[in-house]
Amino acid sequence: MITFYCPNCWNRIEENIDTCPFCGFNLADFIQLTYEEKLIQSLHHPVPSRRNIAAQVLGNNNSIKALDEFEKILLSGETDYFFLRVVLLAIAKIKSTKSLELLKLAETNPNTLVREWASTLIDSVVNGLPIPEWDRGTG
Numbered sequence: 001m002i003t004f005y006c007p008n009c010w011n012r013i014e015e016n017i018d019t020c021p022f023c024g025f026n027l028a029d030f031i032q033l034t035y036e037e038k039l040i041q042s043l044h045h046p047v048p049s050r051r052n053i054a055a056q057v058l059g060n061n062n063s064i065k066a067l068d069e070f071e072k073i074l075l076s077g078e079t080d081y082f083f084l085r086v087v088l089l090a091i092a093k094i095k096s097t098k099s100l101e102l103l104k105l106a107e108t109n110p111n112t113l114v115r116e117w118a119s120t121l122i123d124s125v126v127n128g129l130p131i132p133e134w135d136r137g138t139g
């Protein structure tokens with residue numbers, strides 16, 4: 001039997017209901033979303049490995065649309081270093097002028113490791129160097 005979860009609040013829900021009884025999320029509309037939009041929602045999945053995979057797939061697929069959500073994550077005060085590491089790498093892989101802007105924003109992160117990683121990625125993007133590969137075990 002498949003267990004269903006609300007893609008917004010991640011509480012367990014019943015199948016075939018239109019609205020989440022926990023948070024009021026419109027599930028009927030969610031079904032209409034594209035694969036890309038569903039992946040963007042998964043960036044808020046409570047299980048870190050799921051969030052990491054979603055970010056990785058969005059990066060690999062050059063998802064310009066995901067950049068707005070990545071920006072929100074950077075501005076949200078997110079402190080999970082491993083998640084931020086994957087998010088920044090995904091941003092660096094997406095070909096958009098906004099990518100560099102977001103990496104520069106990450107250079108102001110309170111975490112030194114995040115700042116250093118952002119600088120490394122900016123260096124790769126600006127100088128046209130290969131973007132580092134995904135870390136082992138981020139998935």
Ligand SMILES: [Zn+2]
Nearest residue numbers: 006009020023
């Ligand atoms: Zn919900």
